[in-house]
Amino acid sequence: MKIKIKKSTHNNDLALWSNLKLGDEKAFSQLFEKYYSDLVQYGNSFSPFTAKVQDCVQDVFTDIWIYRETLNNNVIVKAYLLASVRKRIARHQERDRIFRKSTTVDAIEFLFDFSIEHQLIADETTSFAVSNLNKLLNDLPARQKEALYLRYHEGLAVEEIAETLEVNYQSANNLLYRAILNLRKEWKGIIVLLLSLFTSIL
Structure with missing residues (x-):
């Protein structure tokens, strides 16, 4: 992890x-x-x-x-x-000016699609849950999704995420908190298990 x-x-x-x-x-x-x-x-x-x-x-x-x-x-x-x-x-x-959007560093859109390979999971219930987690992750606001990517895919600490995004520590921490909160609203207790699965598979 x-x-x-x-x-x-x-x-x-x-x-x-x-x-x-x-x-x-x-x-x-x-x-x-x-x-x-x-x-x-x-x-x-x-x-x-x-x-x-x-x-x-x-x-x-x-x-x-x-x-x-x-x-x-x-x-x-x-x-x-x-x-x-x-x-x-x-x-x-x-x-x-050949890209569909763009002006400043803050305005560029984070396009990464999370894709946990649910087909590699034998348990059908867990596989279904992971499919839904993929959708929830990709439906997050772009900035929150980028913070999660940097945290769990690139392995950056919060202060390193702040430096990458050129925001202060609290702002980076808030992005992560809001992202997890948005996921937890849908998944409640299971989100910890799924995030653990998510990071191990990536």
């Missing part, structure tokens, strides 16, 4: 980040390889144009390398990268 980023992972990322700032190409490549897939997947949650998303991710890394000497020393690397991709896609959408 992915909830918290391990301290060792955070420390390793910071070491790579520090070396990158000093011009270490190997450290840069390691961060790129480590997070590229996650960043593309996250970017695809805002745009169906995978090639454009890949370009945005590559642009983020290009800027990081070019401006490495001016980067902050103490950052949560994964949250920083996710936030950078989010902002890049928002600017890209605004510039191209």
Whole structure:
């Protein structure tokens, strides 16, 4: 169950980040390889144009390398990268004007569809429940759904979600709370079991 980023992972990322700032190409490549897939997947949650998303991710890394000497020393690397991709896609959408909506970072729509593989669950009752959970998750407001994605799919802590979404800690916590509350209204006591199942399957 992915909830918290391990301290060792955070420390390793910071070491790579520090070396990158000093011009270490190997450290840069390691961060790129480590997070590229996650960043593309996250970017695809805002745009169906995978090639454009890949370009945005590559642009983020290009800027990081070019401006490495001016980067902050103490950052949560994964949250920083996710936030950078989010902002890049928002600017890209605004510039191209070929996307159906877009203006600011806050306005871009989170398009990710949760899909817990209920067909892999042998118990018919549980399978039916998971199918309904999929629907409930995907019917949540986009911002709440994005917060849940970052928490349970990307394994970010609340403070890291806040940094990614560029909101304060309380706002990020409120998004998660309201999302869980909305699910609990429909599922009451079973929601804890289903969320546990959801995170383990993802």
